[in-house]
Amino acid sequence: MTTKNTLAILLGATFMSTASMAAADITVWHHGGRGDGERDLIAAQIDAWNAANPEMQASLELLPEGSYNEQVAAAALAGDLPDLLDFDGPNYANYVWSGYLAPLNELVSADVIANLSPSLIAQGTYPVDGQLYSLGQFDSGLGIWGNKAMLEEAGVRIPTGVADAWSGEEFEAALAALQGLESVTHALDIKMNYGQGEWFSYGFSPIVQSFGGDFINRETWRAEGTLNGEGAVAAMNMVQGWFNNDYIVPASAGDDSFFGQKNAALALVGHWMWGAHNEAHGDNLVLLPMPNFGGKQVTGNGSWTWGITETAEDKAATAALLEFLLQDDNIVALTNANGAVPGTLTAMASTENFAEGGALSLYTEQLQNDIAMPRPAHPAYPVISASFAQAFADIASGADVQETLNKAAAAIDEDIEDNGGYAPFGQ
Amino acid sequence: MGPGVLLTLLFIVTPFVLSIFLSFTNQRLVPNLNIPTEFIGFRNYERVLGRPDFWNALGNTGLFVALIVPIQGAIALGVAMLINSKLPMRNLFRGVFFIPTVMTMVVVSVIWAVLFRIDGFFNQFLDLLSFGMLGPVDWLTNETTAMGSLILLSAWQGFPFQMVIYLAGLQAINPELYEAAKVEGSTSWQTFRHVTFPSLRNTHVFIVIATTILGFKLFTQVNLLTQGGPQGATETVVQLIYQNGFQQGKVGFASALSVVFFLTVLLISIAQRYILTNEETK
Numbered sequence: 001m002t003t004k005n006t007l008a009i010l011l012g013a014t015f016m017s018t019a020s021m022a023a024a025d026i027t028v029w030h031h032g033g034r035g036d037g038e039r040d041l042i043a044a045q046i047d048a049w050n051a052a053n054p055e056m057q058a059s060l061e062l063l064p065e066g067s068y069n070e071q072v073a074a075a076a077l078a079g080d081l082p083d084l085l086d087f088d089g090p091n092y093a094n095y096v097w098s099g100y101l102a103p104l105n106e107l108v109s110a111d112v113i114a115n116l117s118p119s120l121i122a123q124g125t126y127p128v129d130g131q132l133y134s135l136g137q138f139d140s141g142l143g144i145w146g147n148k149a150m151l152e153e154a155g156v157r158i159p160t161g162v163a164d165a166w167s168g169e170e171f172e173a174a175l176a177a178l179q180g181l182e183s184v185t186h187a188l189d190i191k192m193n194y195g196q197g198e199w200f201s202y203g204f205s206p207i208v209q210s211f212g213g214d215f216i217n218r219e220t221w222r223a224e225g226t227l228n229g230e231g232a233v234a235a236m237n238m239v240q241g242w243f244n245n246d247y248i249v250p251a252s253a254g255d256d257s258f259f260g261q262k263n264a265a266l267a268l269v270g271h272w273m274w275g276a277h278n279e280a281h282g283d284n285l286v287l288l289p290m291p292n293f294g295g296k297q298v299t300g301n302g303s304w305t306w307g308i309t310e311t312a313e314d315k316a317a318t319a320a321l322l323e324f325l326l327q328d329d330n331i332v333a334l335t336n337a338n339g340a341v342p343g344t345l346t347a348m349a350s351t352e353n354f355a356e357g358g359a360l361s362l363y364t365e366q367l368q369n370d371i372a373m374p375r376p377a378h379p380a381y382p383v384i385s386a387s388f389a390q391a392f393a394d395i396a397s398g399a400d401v402q403e404t405l406n407k408a409a410a411a412i413d414e415d416i417e418d419n420g421g422y423a424p425f426g427q
Numbered sequence: 428m429g430p431g432v433l434l435t436l437l438f439i440v441t442p443f444v445l446s447i448f449l450s451f452t453n454q455r456l457v458p459n460l461n462i463p464t465e466f467i468g469f470r471n472y473e474r475v476l477g478r479p480d481f482w483n484a485l486g487n488t489g490l491f492v493a494l495i496v497p498i499q500g501a502i503a504l505g506v507a508m509l510i511n512s513k514l515p516m517r518n519l520f521r522g523v524f525f526i527p528t529v530m531t532m533v534v535v536s537v538i539w540a541v542l543f544r545i546d547g548f549f550n551q552f553l554d555l556l557s558f559g560m561l562g563p564v565d566w567l568t569n570e571t572t573a574m575g576s577l578i579l580l581s582a583w584q585g586f587p588f589q590m591v592i593y594l595a596g597l598q599a600i601n602p603e604l605y606e607a608a609k610v611e612g613s614t615s616w617q618t619f620r621h622v623t624f625p626s627l628r629n630t631h632v633f634i635v636i637a638t639t640i641l642g643f644k645l646f647t648q649v650n651l652l653t654q655g656g657p658q659g660a661t662e663t664v665v666q667l668i669y670q671n672g673f674q675q676g677k678v679g680f681a682s683a684l685s686v687v688f689f690l691t692v693l694l695i696s697i698a699q700r701y702i703l704t705n706e707e708t709k
Contacts, residue, residue: 196656253546393654
């Protein structure tokens, strides 16, 4: 082969690659997922879209999750946002507030929206204008995993669904009974080993909300009086009691007390542990609803979801791509890989695990029964979450509950004041 | 201007000046078009100095430094004297002792996290020593043991650096002094007390100042193992800067913290230098 030929091929290749770039009418950003095949599946779904829509090509860009937020903000400042992008839970509020995202109500067909899990609609509805800004292919599930043999040995009633969930007193009695078993070192694993971070906010906000408390008042958008109000204080006093009674697996015991060492009887953690728990316990594993700790039954939800940017050139085409991603076969392919709860009602019903009677049907029941409460969609969410996580860690190690929550509420409100109240929030 | 000056200006002087500038603003990590960055005068400084958080962090950092300097220095000097003697295979020992410092602090922290586990080495050891009477202790989430645990880990990771410096210092001591001591019938303690220790004066000065500055930078271990907890018992100033600047995006406030912190460390270093060199001329 001559140099000339090589050059021609190289030129041709360059030309072709520019050509295919130019044909990409829709640009898509994705965070890549957790290495459970999500990234390959998304890439395959974009390829499938391209094969079916030669006149409207999409190109996918994967960005590292660690600095995803910063990259989105930097791209927005530079006017370089993609047409379609995904983001984690309540972070979308800051994007909407900053004017990056377009409302989806008019863009996505009503049928698609009607088929979505109510929990996803709740999470994606921006509180200021009531419009929908994010749609997800899947949602997360939060409940309590139990070791059936231990529960039976301790004589604890095993709830079968949302309707007969444990009350707060019943739950505490169960903890005491389980703690008394010889094989149990600590009755309950709440994954303190995940460390002070988003898990604390995601996993434990339902406990606070069950008592009528919350991270922030969702009408006035101030934390004072809510995060340190009666409900939140009662909830955290209860949690501190669990620590004082030694019911909780300490962080230093590692990750596997429930499914490896099997010296914890219950585990409060999300759907992502299904694989490990199922493998370790098999038929001995039960998935229990979130208890009605303080008068109201609440569970958590939220995961990575999609949104269309305000700068998208062809919003209708981008919405068509989003609808394509929300088709049941695409959703099921993803949730089979990452274990999350399918995002549409029909996909939930058609997946063995999540359909009625399936091993994880409790998640479906919880998310459809309107007991899932999304984390607050507010532009200050990073500060709100960090302040609560800090407070939770302090309370776990014995700090005065009221004082600690006062401090957390003050820190949140200070940030809100510093940013002019994040208007139009709280007006 | 040579490239050296340019690089120094770009990577050291500019960020330094910038952080002083930013400390008077409400700069955010991720700028937002809705809320422009503004000058807010001394508000960040009022918050730094007016809140218990900073003073708690400074106190913890000071405690860490006050303990790590003598502990790490003593271990380093002891080991340096051991491997300075005519042991067989002493080069091997010198290499082995240097391993902890070559490892990055992240790796060391992860390994020690396992040792500190509730069923880990330290609790097994405690159990063995006390015939099962004591423990288990949750070292890193217990207010009384958390800082001590971090100090132990840090001393283990850091001492080889001081050890190498002491080793160089030891080898610079005139052997005639030791011969003279031997002739006078001095015991090994007397030799250490009156020959070795005073001959290392300049090394001591360097070690104390260098370890102090290194100690004030305490961050990696805290961030990985305790995140400043339990209840702020291991919160350090750098961890506080990180939490405010990067996790909560308050770059202006974090800059003010850095400036105050810089001035504190500078003052302490100057004071140390003044005291130590004055003593020398006495």
